[in-house]
Amino acid sequence: MSLKKGLSTLEVFSIATGAMISSGLFVLPSIIYREAGVGLSLSYLLAGFLLLPAVFSQLELSTAMPKAGGNYLAVERILGTAAGVVAGITNWLAISLKAGFALIGIGTFMTLLFPHLTEQEIKLIAMGACIFFTLLNIVSVESSGKAQVIMVGGLLAILAAYILLGYRAMDFSNFVKAPAGDIHRILGAAGTVVISYGGITKVASIAEEVKDPGKNLVRGIMLSFWVTIAFYALAVLVTQGLLSHEELTSTYTPISTAAGKLVGPVGVWLTGLATLLAFITTANAGIMTASRNPLSMARDGLLPSFFGRVSGKTGTPIPSILTTSAVILAVVAGLSIENFAKVASLFMLFTYILTNLSVIVMRYAGLVNYRPTFKSPFFPVLHITSIVVYAILIVDMGVLTIAIAGGIILLSLLWYLVYARTQSRRRSAFLHMVARLTNKEIAGDDLEEELLSILLERHDIVEDEFDRLIREAWILDMDRPATQDEVFEILAQAIAERIDIPVETAREKLLTREQEASTIIFPGIAVPHAIPHIVVEGEGTFAVFIVRNVHGITWNDQTVYTAFCLAGSKDKRDLHLRALMAIAQIVQTRIFTEEWLKARNPQELKTILLLAERKRT
Incomplete structure (x- = not known):
């Protein structure tokens, strides 16, 4: 308590x-x-x-x-x-x-x-x-x-x-x-x-x-x-x-x-x-x-x-x-x-x-x-x-x-x-510092998660379902310019692993959806963001996949810098609309744009989304 x-x-x-x-x-x-x-x-x-x-x-x-x-x-x-x-x-x-x-x-x-x-x-x-x-x-x-x-x-x-x-x-x-x-x-x-x-x-x-x-x-x-x-x-x-x-x-x-x-x-x-x-x-x-x-x-x-x-x-x-x-x-x-x-x-x-x-x-x-x-x-x-x-x-x-x-x-x-040694498995910031200096990865990010929880409490943020989706979201930060087809290929692989469907099926759904209706693109503040979405079989399934590319993604006749991909079953249509609304509110603020382009890694991108000012439901 x-x-x-x-x-x-x-x-x-x-x-x-x-x-x-x-x-x-x-x-x-x-x-x-x-x-x-x-x-x-x-x-x-x-x-x-x-x-x-x-x-x-x-x-x-x-x-x-x-x-x-x-x-x-x-x-x-x-x-x-x-x-x-x-x-x-x-x-x-x-x-x-x-x-x-x-x-x-x-x-x-x-x-x-x-x-x-x-x-x-x-x-x-x-x-x-x-x-x-x-x-x-x-x-x-x-x-x-x-x-x-x-x-x-x-x-x-x-x-x-x-x-x-x-x-x-x-x-x-x-x-x-x-x-x-x-x-x-x-x-x-x-x-x-x-x-x-x-x-x-x-x-x-x-x-x-x-x-x-x-x-x-x-x-x-x-x-x-x-x-x-x-x-x-x-x-x-x-x-x-x-x-x-x-x-x-x-x-x-x-x-x-x-x-x-x-x-x-x-x-x-x-x-x-x-x-x-x-x-x-x-x-x-x-x-x-x-x-x-x-x-x-x-x-x-x-x-x-x-x-x-x-x-x-x-x-x-x-x-x-x-x-x-x-x-x-x-x-x-x-x-x-x-x-x-x-x-x-x-x-x-x-x-x-x-x-x-x-x-x-x-x-x-x-x-x-x-x-x-x-x-x-x-x-x-x-x-x-x-x-x-x-x-x-x-x-x-x-x-x-x-x-x-x-x-x-x-x-x-x-x-x-x-007594105490057997009760704690947290990784200290000291280990993070050593890992950073030696260019090694540390498995798990329990300290980052605790600090994030403290930040949410400090900002009086009561998390909703979209926040939960962002916590569990798959995120990729690309280090080179890319095309829409390349991003779809990457997203298809991620969707296939997360939702357990064939890669070909995920790729086909993305391409078909794009042909039927062009992807929603939110202009944001000087930085456009694409939001492709697909419907998958089954019930109770919904996930968010995010690709950021500060070098730019060629998307039809535009250049965008982020793709928020939404993949969910038909019974999650209401959640799909709420997610769209949340993303729209977040990306159209100047503070978000400045922080988003300066973020150093996927963990920081996730933190920016969770701390962003928006109406929570």
Whole structure:
């Protein structure tokens, strides 16, 4: 069952922004300051730009394949099932862990309001919040999205007030007294901060639930990205201007400390509220996006089908949400937060590498039905460079973090070998790329068919009987000029094989029909198309045969560029007329003519016909 499409640009923006703004703004600045010094704000700006290639690549893949699962779906289809299993499990765990940390942050910052809370009480608050957001996500994605809009709106309003009031009170001597951070230390600090922006790429996991993802997903994510960079950079700049070197290095709540210095207890309470909202929105977005990974993997048979169930009543993947929440509750209840925070960050960087690599493979694979509405710029230099940068950041994370992450990756590969390998027979885009580079043919076109189905869904096309005929149509793309007799000979061979009649009979019917009544020729837009048709014996038979020749076919006293041959039994007369009408509507549009003559192969010709604008019955 498909997920319900209910998210608008504003809701995508709110989910993405909520997934980014949390500890990276309210806790991390004091830690980053110790390394970057006066370049604190610059580190946040650089971190955002380090993530930009991953954002571009994810948008390209998500607008080409707007389905639940995001990174997992793209990696599995492009790099293969083994890589997909690893990406799916690590991506799921990374988002779940980040959501768990945000929930603990909720409990921790409640101590601003209730200073005497114990560690156990903090964890109980975090677990209660997890249960609440789980129920909210189960009810509907729209409810969760609308709640996110309200919370993010409140968060940004408080931050905007803090920036505007704080700027007037800044002491610029604090920048002079700050440690001088050299470029190496600033870049190192940016590598630490980059994870704070990581939630934005995870929004791709809910692409299937976005209305018109080609527009709303791109607009929502890009708006969120630039707004978040601006708020991050300005907020830490103001904070650095409000706090002295000693104050900034001695607090783990720098914004609340600066707000208290600015306007007293009211500032502490308001920024404390903003902090809570930040952690709440991160946790809510985390549950929402993480749960779509096991859903998508179950759809592909790589996890038990239980995870792929979608409620007919709420339109949400309840088993996947509940399982994700159980993992998050386990994180909150007792796992080592420090070690797993670094592991989650490593997994995110690992995912960014796979995402950029996927775009490179997809572009070079030459798949006809890969048609993203957004294309990442500066290909492939930006993508290759970002892969190298992300790999360097992973190496800098230390042996223990890499060892823990490596163990989880090995367990993922073990799951692939034991279970998932036998469940999937899809041919990845990587194999298509290899075939293209080596001039070899790949049997089957399951990936092309899936991409075509996604395109039809993206264009809100409900297929009719003519579409079915085109899917099954025989197509030949000729590479030299031809005559009518030559085309009839080719068509006779094809009709004989498809309908199981002698070649001579098929040829005779074509010639006889042409003598009795000249073939219908539609002028189109500057490019005429012939539509010969014959009646065959029997019942329930109808097929379409297509020959394209950009060099021209001499047809009586005209030159045509396509022959749409219709062959059917008498009882399919009604379908014959509907097919004629459909072809007439399709060929008489300028867009069709331009695309038809530029098409690279029969698969692309079929796609053009299926996506053509016409009245469907």
